[in-house]
Amino acid sequence: MKILLLGSGELGKEFVIAAQRIGQTIIAVDSYENAPAMQVAHDFEVINMLDGEALDRIVAKHKPDFIVPEIEAIRTERFYDYEKQGITVVPSAKAANFTMNRKAIRDLASKELGLKTAKYQYATSAEELQKAVKEVGIPCVVKPLMSSSGKGQSTIKTESDIEKAWQYAVAGSRGDVIEVIVEAFVDFHSEITLLTITQNNNPTLFCAPIGHRQERGDYQESWQPALVSEKDLYEAQDMAEKITEALGGAGLFGVEFFLTKEGVYFSELSPRPHDTGMVTLAGTQNFNEFELHLRAILSLPIFEITLEKAGASAVILASEDSANPTFTGIENVAALAKTDFRIFGKPTSRPYRRMGVVLSYDTLSTPINEITERAKETAKLITVNS
Ligand SMILES: Nc1ncnc2c1ncn2[C@@H]1O[C@H](COP(=O)(O)OP(=O)(O)OP(=O)(O)O)[C@@H](O)[C@H]1O
Ligand SMILES: NCC(=O)N[C@@H]1O[C@H](COP(=O)([O-])[O-])[C@@H](O)[C@H]1O
Numbered sequence: 001m002k003i004l005l006l007g008s009g010e011l012g013k014e015f016v017i018a019a020q021r022i023g024q025t026i027i028a029v030d031s032y033e034n035a036p037a038m039q040v041a042h043d044f045e046v047i048n049m050l051d052g053e054a055l056d057r058i059v060a061k062h063k064p065d066f067i068v069p070e071i072e073a074i075r076t077e078r079f080y081d082y083e084k085q086g087i088t089v090v091p092s093a094k095a096a097n098f099t100m101n102r103k104a105i106r107d108l109a110s111k112e113l114g115l116k117t118a119k120y121q122y123a124t125s126a127e128e129l130q131k132a133v134k135e136v137g138i139p140c141v142v143k144p145l146m147s148s149s150g151k152g153q154s155t156i157k158t159e160s161d162i163e164k165a166w167q168y169a170v171a172g173s174r175g176d177v178i179e180v181i182v183e184a185f186v187d188f189h190s191e192i193t194l195l196t197i198t199q200n201n202n203p204t205l206f207c208a209p210i211g212h213r214q215e216r217g218d219y220q221e222s223w224q225p226a227l228v229s230e231k232d233l234y235e236a237q238d239m240a241e242k243i244t245e246a247l248g249g250a251g252l253f254g255v256e257f258f259l260t261k262e263g264v265y266f267s268e269l270s271p272r273p274h275d276t277g278m279v280t281l282a283g284t285q286n287f288n289e290f291e292l293h294l295r296a297i298l299s300l301p302i303f304e305i306t307l308e309k310a311g312a313s314a315v316i317l318a319s320e321d322s323a324n325p326t327f328t329g330i331e332n333v334a335a336l337a338k339t340d341f342r343i344f345g346k347p348t349s350r351p352y353r354r355m356g357v358v359l360s361y362d363t364l365s366t367p368i369n370e371i372t373e374r375a376k377e378t379a380k381l382i383t384v385n386s
């Protein structure tokens with residue numbers, strides 16, 4: 001099969017490797033050359049994926065069987081047409097289109113499906129944001145409708161933060177929409193990603209929950225399995241099943257939840273492998289999240305997902321801008337037992353850019369916080385030099 005991968009970061013790279021292993025053909029696309037997934041694909045294209053005409057051009061040129069989005073900021077409105085042309089958009093044109101913009105997915109979850117979410121409002125100017133904040137209450141979180149990995153996201157703690165939050169959101173917005181969502185701050189005790197796999201002719205499957213810790217809206221460590229009460233897990237699975245069914249198609253989704261004393265809140269979802277799901281690269285499961293996405297897409301039945309080990313991932317971040325980043329300390333990480341790592345091969349660095357990940361694992365009876373602490377300490381052994 002021919003797969004057009006839209007977005008070629010670290011998640012795409014692992015997906016391509018999984019696809020190469022079972023003989024698929026991949027064209028990797030991104031806005032810059034030598035992106036991680038391009039380094040392992042058959043062919044590549046460099047375009048602005050928000051440009052519908054540029055997308056049309058490469059779809060017509062390559063005539064793929066599948067279009068697999070890897071990021072959110074794509075002119076996803078075009079996907080409905082590609083579906084009509086007989087191309088399978090993964091997991092579906094609707095799923096990619098609804099999750100490109102926080103408004104569509106939040107209204108679907110909250111208004112249409114009745115899932116429990118933080119109280120929220122939208123705003124298209126600093127003045128509207130003032131009103132929205134009054135409505136939602138302080139503290140609250142402001143995010144551009146189009147952004148990911150926490151870009152443009154900030155927390156309002158006092159009224160004087162509102163103007164700053166607006167400016168920051170506008171500057172961090174990825175797409176061409178200048179609008180924000182304001183959400184009441186959810187005082188959660190933990191947050192999880194529930195990897196949910198929908199299949200064409202088989203039932204929906206769930207991976208063991210993944211716990212994670214975020215800073216600046218971006219993940220720092222993730223671990224699997226997360227300790228979640230049976231009641232919370234059931235609630236999360238029920239919500240994940242409802243929303244993935246409403247979005248349609250086959251593939252792996254990363255469904256994010258906040259766990260609180262008052263129960264489980266739906267936060268958002270990615271209709272594709274999730275960054276926190278990189279923990280599955282530690283061999284925690286019989287199939288990692290990229291292999292699961294691929295199998296679901298190709299309608300290869302997934303009989304069961306088994307939890308084999310406990311594991312954790314911790315990010316390796318750059319601290320400076322560089323056109324030629326290099327790494328030191330890798331040999332110290334390599335020397336450790338029950339440890340692995342990935343360096344993504346991003347051609348340039350900037351402050352806080354995720355450049356790699358350290359993976360730790362152990363038996364299922366090992367306390368998960370010990371493994372997570374080990375991953376976190378181990379990641380500090382690697383430095384990104386500019
Ligand atoms: N309403 C909220 N209350 C408390 N914390 C929040 C809220 N919204 C977001 N956060 C925190 O910020 C993190 C990032 O938020 P969110 O997942 O919405 O951003 P994102 O930019 O889509 O990130 P990604 O693309 O990496 O998933 C959350 O995982 C959570 O830790
Ligand atoms: N939370 C979403 C996420 O983690 N996405 C991953 O990060 C890449 C972009 O990285 P970059 O900003 O370093 O180019 C994306 O291509 C994807 O692999």
Ligand SMILES: [Mg+2]
Nearest residue numbers: 149256267268
């Ligand atoms: Mg998120």
